[in-house]
Amino acid sequence: MDERSNSFGYWLRRRRKALDLTQDALAQKVSCSQAAIKKIEAEERRPSRGLAQRLAEQLAIPAQERAAFLQAARALRTSDRLPLDESPIEALTAAAASDGLAFAGEQKSPFVGRTNEYGQFLGLIARLTAGSGQVVLIEGEAGIGKSRLMHEVARYARQRSLPTLVTSCYEIERAIAYQPVIDLATQACEATSETRLRRIAPIFLAEIAALVPVMAARLVERVPLSADFPEARQARLFHALGQLLDALAQDRQLIVMIDDIQWADDASLQFLHFLARQMAGRPLLLACAYRDEELDDNERLASLVERLRREPHTRHMALTRFGPGDTEMLIERLNDPKLSAPDLAVRLHRETDGNPFFLWSIMHSLSEGDCAVRDAGSLPLPDALRDSVRRRLARVPHEDRPLLDLAAVLGRRFDFETLLALTREPEERFLHAIESLVKRRLLREDQEGGFYDFSHEKVREVVYRDIGIARRVLLHRAVAEMLEQHPTSKTHELDARLAEHYERANVWPKALRYLGLAADHSQKLFAMRESLHWFDRAVALLQAHPEAATQAQQLALYERRGVARAQAGQTEGAVADFQQAIDAARALGEHEQARDVLIQLGMAYRRADAYEQAIVCLDEALKVSLAMGDERHAADTLYHLGTVAWSNGRNDLAISYHQQAVDICERLALTDLVAVQAFHGRGEAYFANAEPAAAIASFSRSLDLARGIGDKSYESENLMMIGWACTGHMGLADYQRALSHFDAALAIARAADLQWHLGPTLIGRAHVQMALGKFGAAWADLNEALPRLETLRLVRYQIMAHDALGCLFLDLNRPEQALPHYERGLHVALDAGITYWRPRLQANLAIAQLRLDIPCDRAALQAAHQYAQDHSEAWLTLRCLEALAELALANGDVDGCITHADQLLALATRGDMRALVGQAHRLRGLAWLAVNAFESAQHELTLAVTLAEQTGRGRLAWECHGALARVAAGLGDGAGKNNSEARARTIAEQIVKDLGGSGLTSNLTSAP
Structure with a gap:
């Protein structure tokens, strides 16, 4: 055998x-x-x-x-004998091809001139065993050898069985969202065992599957992905990809290499920045190569490089051109008789200035024997790279050139069957042509995937530009039609390719269709810059060729781009698009469509915190719905109107809007999302009006409806809001109930990675922990919440986080640390032009200033109080009353303090807000104490401390015991004084104990 x-x-x-x-x-x-x-x-x-x-x-x-x-x-083949008639260069090419790595570039020459850089890489790989990652930025001009260096490092890693992922970015694909990330994730999915994949959270697997078809094929069941802000979905995807890389690495060194990132799309660059920041605790080497000449014109690349270079674990590696010795060594290693002239190395280095790709291109031409080395004028001098490449192309047989042209039109990678189908040549003739082009090293064969690529992107560019315009149009048309009939790519990638080919083929209607589909796919992947790129191209095409689409299609295009612009925060552009779509819908008599776009326009304004404009749009949409008798859409619009009003501190309007929406839902017996939102909105209105019990009833109804339709987002949000309504500073002071609801909301939000919900839920839970004296836990929650909110650019919740941090320091008797947070929160609110939470911040700022003996702005505090009262913002009125009472007391105005404390007591009692009732009694007690009315003070403070202890409000109890010690001293009750001081000291000591390891310090003493 x-x-x-x-x-x-x-x-x-x-x-x-x-x-x-x-x-x-x-x-x-x-x-x-x-x-x-x-x-x-x-x-x-x-x-x-x-x-x-x-x-x-x-x-x-x-x-x-x-x-x-x-x-x-x-397994490797037992024999890799080379044909005897191969030249030395051919032999080196064949030997290098056997490793199966897929970097673009002329990498078949001997590896010279990079000993130092290669050694640095090997050292970094060895250091990965310590568990900390490294980022390497490889910078240099085109053809300098970046790809070849990465190729050699990847080969080294694979020879040692280290998991290694490699990919390249391509200019023709720079607007295809996540293209290099998809390549890396696909490789990771294929190389990761089923057992390891199953350890990744299901929601993260679903995010990966939405991006990577290979993962989708491996998941029998996939959890649904919730609707969320694009920023939140993108953050979840990035965390999911990080877990995938961890699953592949299995605590071993992992090598990830990305070439030509100057052509990466924006979403991929964002992921690279995320990954680089997450690498400190991962044994991961991330190497990214880019052309330095792109930094001046590519703002996104320059920004990424600048940010990455600030990371402590980033190395910058700038490749320089070869020196004369490197050129001489290259010729020696090739050992080709045709390159044996004694002065050739000097001449080559002088003419190419040491650019490795120029060197290799010229040496290849000389090796083919078409020009004599002894003839000084015969060197293919590369005044421009194109001249050098064209000399190589001129030697391609005439019958093979059409295949090369077609390959250049196809783009970067293409498979055998696609190219064969397009040529319509007999198979034997086709095989001869493609083997000839591979042998000439114009095309490169991927040993593992059955794909072909150009040996260098510049080769493809020269071939493409030399094709006549008319022929180029016909070739693009043929490619588009074939890809449309026989798709070979993933859906999102295919749409982008078809858009490119049909646009270059001047087939405007189909180009428009696929540009829109490519935009939609990018939008679904939260790659908003890429989505807008495709939409902008579609609109530009439409403006140049209006006959390419019907009026209805034009309307839809502007509406879709408006949605994308709104999601990307481009409010001005979104408004222009929505307005154009509204005008077009009205011209066509499409009143329902105009109404729907009006709602979109209103929500775009709300997203930008432009509340007055939002209300104008939504009011008009409401009138249209009512005129049409469309009550369901009317209820939906009323909910949006209420939310806008609530967000802008107009809870009086919110109460009215949400109640009307609820009335419609109850009359129509709606149980869908419109009803979920209506009851939730009414709960928020009740909550803001200091009616926590009524708020909880509405949130509970919305919670039941959300569970009925399987809406995890609203399930989590309703649980969160019930938690807020059970807190002490804004609700029933039922802290255990609050904590259980916050924990349940967080469990859902973390499982589904609902980034939008995590911030406010963590802030609410922090308030509960502060009330219970668990300041260390509260500090941890707030330090998780604020960076998330800043990343997601959720301004309103950033304001809440700064307020909560101020309250934490205020409760620890650190007003000097609380003050900057209140000032920062007010600054953020003023910059955004919103009134949300501002009265509370103004009140807390005044309290912090009073405790530092800094004069506070009484007029600003009174204005905040008046605004909260005028707009039914009773939750904010409560804090303003506390501040006004403390201000009056500090100014010696005992009657004023009692008046404000009585108002606080009445409002808090109405809502059964026991912690705030206790706070009102404390303020009354302090007022009586100030005028030595000791018995009245004792009565009020005893009521206050009883409520504080019943609810578990440690800080309030500490304040009351300290005041009671002073009352006892005034009454001559030494034993009572000592007892109260001892109880205050016990609380203070417990708080200090709880702070252990948190980095926080308390200034609580036995005598407040």
Whole structure:
């Protein structure tokens, strides 16, 4: 039996035939080209790990034999003899090709001139064992050898069985969202075991599956992804991809290499920045290469490089051109008789100035023998890179050039079958042409995937630009039609490619359609810059060729771009698009469509905190719905109006709007999302009006409805709001109930990674922990919440976080640390032009100033109080009354203090807000104490401390015990004084104990 009968390819062919499968049928089953199967069976190629696994599945290899099958599939061939007539350069090319790495670039020459940089990489890989990551930024001009250096490092890592992911970015794909990230994630999914993948949270697996088809195919069941802000969804995706990389690494060193990031899309650059910041505790080496000449014109790249270089674990590696010695070494290593002239190294270095790609291109031309080295004028001098490349192209046989042109139109990577279908040439003729182009190193064959690529992007660019315009249009049209009929790419990538080809083919209607689809796909992936890129191209095309779309299609395009612009925070552009869509809808008599766009316009204004404009739009939409008798849409619009009013501190309007929405829902017996929102909105209005029990009833109704329709987002939000209504500073002071609801809300939000909900829920839970004296836990929650909110640009919740941090320091008797947070919160609110939470911040600022003996702005405090009263913001009125009472007391105005304390007591009693009732009694007690009315003071303070202890409000109890000690001293009750001081001291000591390890300090003493 000969050697081939024992080979993997021979065995594969027999197994395929035993199952009555043709090569084409097997190729389709395992998602590769027929040519790839041919080459595997002919022992000309080894399958990739992923392809080998798919072959094992489709060929029904028994489980007990699968490991042996995969090992045989990936084993190196026993013989790699080269043809005797190959030149030294050809031999080096074939040997280098056997490693199967897929970097663009002329990487088949000997590896010289980068010893220092290569050694640095090996040192960094060794240091990864310490558990901390490294980022390497490789910078240099085109052709300097960035790709080759990464190629060699990746080969080193793979030879040591380290998980290694490599990809490149391509200029033609720079607007396809997440293209390099998808490449990396696909490789990671294929290389990660099922067991390791199942350890990733289901919501994260679902996010990865939405991006990576390979993952989608492996998930039998997928949890639904909740609607959320694009920033929140993107953050969840980034965390999911981080977990995927961890699952692949399995605590080993992981190498990730990305070439040509100057052509990466914005979303991918954002992910790179996220990953780089997360690497401190991961054994991960991230290497990114880019062209330095792009930094001046590519603002996104320059920004990323600047931010990455600020990271302590980032190394910057600027590659320089070869020196004369490197050029001489390159010639020596090639050992080609045609390159043996004694002065050739000097001449080559002088003419190329040491650019490795120029060197290699010229040396390749000389090796082919078309010009003599002895002739000084015969060197293909690269005054421009194009001149050098064109000399190589001129030697391509005339009959092979059409195939090269077609490959250049296809773009970067293309497979055998696609190219064959487009050429319509006989298979043998086609094979001869493509093998010739590979041999000439104009095309490069991917040994593992059955794909082809140009040896260098500049080669493709020169070929493409030299195609005549008319021929180029026809080629793009042929490519587009073939891809449309026989798709070979993932949906989002295919739409982008079809958009490119049809636009360059001057087929305007189809170009417009696919531009819109590419934009939609990017939007679903939260890549808003890329989405707007496609939308902008579609609108530009429409303006140049209005006949390409009907009026209805034009209306829809502007509306869709308006939504994308609003999500991206481009309010001015969104308004312009929505207004154009509204005008077009009205012109067509599409009143429902105009109404729907009006709602979108109103919500765009709300997102930008432009509340007055939002109300104008929503009011008009409401009138249209009522005029049409469309009560369901009327209820929906009323909810939005109420939310806008509530967000802007106009709770009086919010109460009215939300009640009307609830009335409609109850009359129509609605149980859908409109009803969920209506009851939730009414709960918020009650809550803001200091009616926590009524608020809880509405939130509970909304919670039941949300669970009925499976809406996790509103389930979490309703639980959160019930928690807020049970807090002490704004609700019933039922802290255990509040804590259980916050914990339940957080569990849902973390499981579904609802970024929008995490911030306010953590802030609410922090308030509960502060009330219970758990300041360390509160500090941890707030330090998690604020960075999230700043990342997501959620201004209103940033204000709440700064307020909560101020309250934490105020409760620890650190008003000097509280003051900057209140000032920062007010500054953020004023900058955003919103009144949300501002009265409370103004009140807290005054309290902090009073405790620091700093004069406070009485007029500003009174104005805040008046605003809260006028707009039914009773929750904010309560805090303003506390501040006014403390201000009066500080100024010696006992009657004023009692008056404000009485108002506080009445309002808090109405809502059964026991902690605030206790605070009112404390203020009354302090007022009586100030005029030595000791018995009245004792009565009030005893009521206050009883309520504080019943609710578990430690800080309030501490204040009351301190005041009672002073009352006892005034009454001559030494034992009572000592007892009160002891109880205050116990509370203070417990708080200090709880702060251990948090980095916080308390200034609480036994005598407040």
